[in-house]
């Protein structure tokens with residue numbers, strides 16, 4: 001469909017004219033126990049709150065109402081795990097029963113409305129059921145990605161203070177079983193807050209030892225509860241503004257930010273996005289190849305497809321190696337998938353293994369209409385490659401953990417706009433996106449600047465950070481008064497297309513995973529032989545960026561530096577987790593700094609990326625940059 005027939009401009013203008021009317025109408029697609037008293041209250045919360053006075057339940061909207069409406073026999077979840085060698089469909093009816101039963105188990109374990117429940121889980125249906133069961137009883141879930149180490153989990157336990165932790169004995173990665181339970185035990189030992197109980201799913205690949213008095217066997221308890229299931233585990237009426245979940249994301253230090261999501265606004269925004277952005281209908285199959293531990297997993301593996309009455313695919317595998325680079329095509333074909341959403345890095349992995357897309361010939365992708373990419377900038381090469389191969393629109397879209405859904409994208413349901421390579425396309429209704437300079441003045445079309453969103457943020461975006469309103473104001477609202485700071489830099493062109501070029505802070509994006517270099521520096525600085533360090537993201541063909549750490553050793557240290565470099569690599573894996581993909585620590589004699597002592601990260605990055613660079617006028621000692629160049633030679637390996 002061409003721009004001429006797109007309703008985008010008309011719909012966006014309608015939102016601009018009357019945002020309250022727009023979101024009020026969108027809210028009609030949600031089943032409310034009590035209608036909101038106000039669509040938006042500008043006086044409530046940090047910058048206002050959506051659907052104040054509304055009473056609702058997210059689990060009811062995602063599960064119960066579809067069963068009531070006759071979708072009981074439709075698959076709600078298709079679990080497809082090449083790693084476990086399993087495929088199975090869970091109908092809406094079954095999902096309802098399982099969610100009711102688990103909700104009852106949570107209650108029996110003492111979980112009340114408002115209590116927090118942490119999930120540290122692999123990609124298994126129980127993770128989805130766990131999230132929904134929390135939503136059902138008004139407990140606030142917080143999913144921690146399985147690739148994080150015990151220390152990261154402990155930090156989140158101390159911040160969220162969960163009554164209960166849902167976990168599994170192990171996760172499955174190609175060629176290895178990741179024993180989750182020892183990591184969970186270590187995290188609980190490290191944390192000051194101790195959960196009252198843990199519910200542990202014993203997977204057949206590796207069983208875990210349970211701690212008496214604290215740990216419960218999920219399967220056994222479920223089997224018992226199933227027999228005694230009572231209707232008392234109905235959905236609890238919640239305020240639209242009550243928290244549904246907390247999702248921790250990297251901040252600029254090692255202390256993650258607990259992004260809060262509410263119930264009402266979240267449902268309204270996600271449901272709108274399924275129809276108008278992704279262009280899918282209830283009953284169709286939708287696949288987000290991500291992980292439930294990330295925001296993409298929360299919004300588009302779990303909540304949005306289920307709210308919309310779609311079938312969602314839960315894929316426990318990789319784009320390549322499980323078993324080959326045809327895995328995506330197999331899943332799309334086998335489950336008649338209409339739309340897929342993943343990170344460009346996954347497609348780069350496929351392109352690298354099967355550059356001519358030979359494996360595609362084995363599969364029939366008739367039902368497949370659109371590929372959506374997000375999580376990092378979609379590089380034009382990858383977009384063009386996927387378009388040529390799949391012969392469907394390949395659409396980049398931009399968003400963040402904080403926003404919970406798309407800021408700028410190409411709205412298929414309103415009529416797809418022409419694609420411009422390198423751009424995420426146009427702001428969605430709800431987002432007044434501006435590009436500004438340091439003084440918060442809008443810059444001319446085509447000029448780079450900080451991307452900000454005029455307040456209020458639309459429904460679905462974070463109302464605040466968990467028990468940290470002030471941190472929320474400081475992090476996002478203080479620098480550009482009246483605007484939300486995305487911490488992304490980019491530009492808008494004359495047609496209003498938004499291009500996002502990179503972060504303005506020290507967050508890096510590794511294989512679509514968001515990581516803090518500041519957090520990694522904190523870990524390296526704790527090594528007894530390290531005097532000083534700098535971690536920055538350097539270009540990587542597959543993962544987009546990978547972290548690289550420069551370390552300066554304390555004087556008097558006379559062990560071989562290669563040994564210490566290895567220890568630093570192991571330290572990050574141990575303290576942050578394998579997901580950091582930290583493989584490069586380089587000992588240097590000194591770090592290049594300005595005369596005022598600021599490390600010249602930008603220049604180091606350019607040297608590492610083999611980009612042209614100029615000697616900064618403020619540099620303390622120009623010779624150091626040459627030393628950095630020499631240290632890097634031969635160290636840069638391709639993934």
Ligand code: COA
Pocket residue numbers: 122145146147148171173174178289290291294296318319320342343345346349374375510511512513542577578579580581
């Ligand atoms: N539990 C435990 N370990 C995990 C994990 C999990 N849930 N997820 C990843 N890891 C481990 C990996 O096994 C790997 O370990 P290794 O260092 O021993 O090899 C490490 O963390 C790095 O993982 P990752 O960056 O994902 O690299 P990869 O080589 O395993 O896979 C891609 C690379 C590109 C195929 C993969 O990252 C991918 O598909 N990414 C795109 C989809 C996505 O999840 N995007 C997120 C937001 S949309």
Ligand code: AMP
Pocket residue numbers: 249295373374375376377378396397398399400401402424486487488500501502503509512513514
């Ligand atoms: P996360 O919170 O993990 O979703 O990461 C959000 C960050 O990823 C954004 O602030 C951007 O820096 C980056 N990002 C996500 N999607 C895109 C995109 N389509 N284009 C460019 N950058 C993106």
